[in-house]
Amino acid sequence: MKRRLGSAIVGIGMIGEIHARAVRAAGGDLVAVVTRDAATASSAAGRLAADRGVTDWREVLDDPAVDIVHVCTPNHLHAEIAAAVIAAGKHVICEKPLAMDLGSAAALEQQAGAAGVVAAVPFVYRFYGAVRDARARVAHGEAGDLRLLHGTYLQDWLSRPQESNWRVDPATSGSSRAFGDIGVHWCDLIEFVTGQRIARLTAKLFTIDRPGGPVLTEDGGTLMFETDRGVLGSAVISQVSPGRKNRLWFSVEGDTASLQFDQENPDSLWVGGRAESRIVPRGAEASHPDAAPYNPIPVGHPMGYQDCFTAFVGDVHRAVRGEAVDGLPTFTDGLRAATITNAVLDAAKTGNWVEVP
Numbered sequence: 001m002k003r004r005l006g007s008a009i010v011g012i013g014m015i016g017e018i019h020a021r022a023v024r025a026a027g028g029d030l031v032a033v034v035t036r037d038a039a040t041a042s043s044a045a046g047r048l049a050a051d052r053g054v055t056d057w058r059e060v061l062d063d064p065a066v067d068i069v070h071v072c073t074p075n076h077l078h079a080e081i082a083a084a085v086i087a088a089g090k091h092v093i094c095e096k097p098l099a100m101d102l103g104s105a106a107a108l109e110q111q112a113g114a115a116g117v118v119a120a121v122p123f124v125y126r127f128y129g130a131v132r133d134a135r136a137r138v139a140h141g142e143a144g145d146l147r148l149l150h151g152t153y154l155q156d157w158l159s160r161p162q163e164s165n166w167r168v169d170p171a172t173s174g175s176s177r178a179f180g181d182i183g184v185h186w187c188d189l190i191e192f193v194t195g196q197r198i199a200r201l202t203a204k205l206f207t208i209d210r211p212g213g214p215v216l217t218e219d220g221g222t223l224m225f226e227t228d229r230g231v232l233g234s235a236v237i238s239q240v241s242p243g244r245k246n247r248l249w250f251s252v253e254g255d256t257a258s259l260q261f262d263q264e265n266p267d268s269l270w271v272g273g274r275a276e277s278r279i280v281p282r283g284a285e286a287s288h289p290d291a292a293p294y295n296p297i298p299v300g301h302p303m304g305y306q307d308c309f310t311a312f313v314g315d316v317h318r319a320v321r322g323e324a325v326d327g328l329p330t331f332t333d334g335l336r337a338a339t340i341t342n343a344v345l346d347a348a349k350t351g352n353w354v355e356v357p
Contacts, residue, residue, distance in 0.1 A: 005317050006031040008060035010081055011072035012044045015095060019070045019122075020048040022309035026317055031065045057081055061088040067320060068118075071095060074172045079104045082119075086111050091118040091320050093313075096184060097341070098334040100174050105338040109331040118319045120312075121337075123188045123329035125248060127308035127315075129282040129295040130269040132327075134252065134259045135193045136290035137271075143254030146194060149233035151250035153186040158219060159240040161210045170216050176341050177217030179205070182248075183237040183344070184337035190235075190250055191336075192327065193259075196227040198340060198356050203347040208240055223344065246305075267302050 006029045009016050016033070023030050030050040034057045035041045041053030051065075060066045061084060069085040071078055071094040079099035085092040092112070098105040098121070112119035125131060137143055158165065167173040167181060174180055191197055205221035220238030227233065238244070248263035258272035267282045280286045282303065283295035294311055297303050315325045339357055347354040 002321065004029045005067045005320060006063075006065045007068045007070060008032040008034060008057075008063070008066045009048075009050075009070045009072060010034040010057045010060070011074075011077075012040070012048070013072065016070070016072035017044075017048065018306060018309050019072055019093070019313070020050065021306060022313040023070075024049065025306075025310040026314040028068075028313065028317060029065070031063065032060050034060060058084070061085065061090065067091060068093060068316065074166050075174050076100055076172045079108060082108055083111060086115050086117055086119065089115065089117065091316070093120045093122060093316060094331070094334065096121050096123075096334055096337055097174055097180055098331060098338060102338050102342045105335050109335040112331045118316060119331040120316050120319070121329045121331060121334040122309070122312055123185060123192075123333060123337075124305070124308040124312045125185055125189050125263060126192050126327055126329060127294055127311040128261070128263070128266050129287065129291050129303065130261055130266055130280075131189065131193065132291035132294045133269050133280065133282070133288045134261055135327075136288035137257070137259060138194055138252060138254075139290075140288070142257055143252060143259055144256030146196070146229075146231045146252060146254045148253040149190055149194065149196075149227070149231060149250070150235065150253075151186060151190070152236045152247060153182045153238075153249075154236070154241040154244035154247040155182065155239045156242045156244050157239060159242045161208060164210070164212065168215055168217060173217060175217070176345055178220045178237050178239045179203075179218065179223075179344050180337075180341045182239065183221075183223070183235070184341060186235050186237065186248060186250065187340050188329065188333060188337060189248070190233065190252075193250070194227070194231075194252060196229050196231060198225045198233075199228040200353050200355055201225040201340075201343055201347055202351075202353045203344045205344075205348040218348075221344075221348065263305075266304065 045053035068091040082094045205218035219240045223235045260270040283299035
């Protein structure tokens with residue numbers, strides 16, 4: 001019988017609680033939850049069925065029961081904690097961005113590689129069954145030669161001018177907000193599904209007026225790009241679009257078929273053709289067999305975001321045990337996100353097309 005892996009969650013806001021539920025659903029033990037306030041830590045430990053709540057993340061680094069540390073704090077704390085976790089020889093899951101600047105993200109990626117630990121980033125939209133279906137269809141040539149890639153990632157939680165959050169402040173969030181927070185998810189997904197890389201891009205960003213004074217991070221923007229295989233693409237990113245709660249949508253269009261996925265309706269894949277178009281339910285007979293591992297629930301029983309997190313954590317656990325895992329997002333993908341973000345900011349500042357290393 002395999003030993004249950006132990007996790008500690010550092011930061012127990014919304015995303016930290018999602019990580020905690022995923023750990024338990026994936027068959028792991030929740031050893032500790034960490035937050036600065038003792039009463040909040042104790043309450044969270046009881047609510048999330050953790051063994052204990054602690055106030056100092058350094059305490060979990062010496063705990064032999066902790067195999068994996070999940071870094072779910074505000075962005076400015078990611079690099080310090082992740083680096084310490086790796087130095088302690090433990091595996092790490094770190095929310096993006098890995099760091100507040102590209103150089104620090106690169107250093108973390110190199111440190112993780114040298115240490116030989118599993119270092120993962122929760123690009124969890126990869127774990128929808130319909131996304132895996134789209135990826136398999138592209139890989140097996142069912143869309144033909146790709147011609148156009150486009151889509152959106154739209155939210156509305158900052159659409160009112162009086163609304164704010166720690167993410168609005170570049171001191172805690174970083175120099176990019178909408179793109180660094182959600183735009184990187186869209187880019188990761190389009191590269192993951194197509195197997196192509198964004199090679200060149202240009203971008204325009206915008207910020208709405210807020211009563212508290214100037215805001216130094218963007219509320220949204222548009223992106224145009226060309227891949228390393230010469231395919232053109234575009235994306236619209238916004239955190240201020242009323243009515244759009246989490247609308248991550250993409251269309252991959254080839255010379256024989258188009259494939260469209262909508263995260264707000266994630267249990268199906270739209271497959272378009274000249275003679276006919278169809279909607280393929282997740283896990284149905286027409287779904288590509290390569291997607292089967294990410295369709296554990298019978299067709300017709302909806303799966304969602306929390307299920308993706310469980311699948312992601314489950315794949316991390318498999319990787320920790322030495323199993324080969326296809327498509328696990330690692331610190332290399334986190335560095336890729338930082339590289340694209342840096343290029344977007346550069347392009348928006350200069351108005352030029354920018355090469356993406």
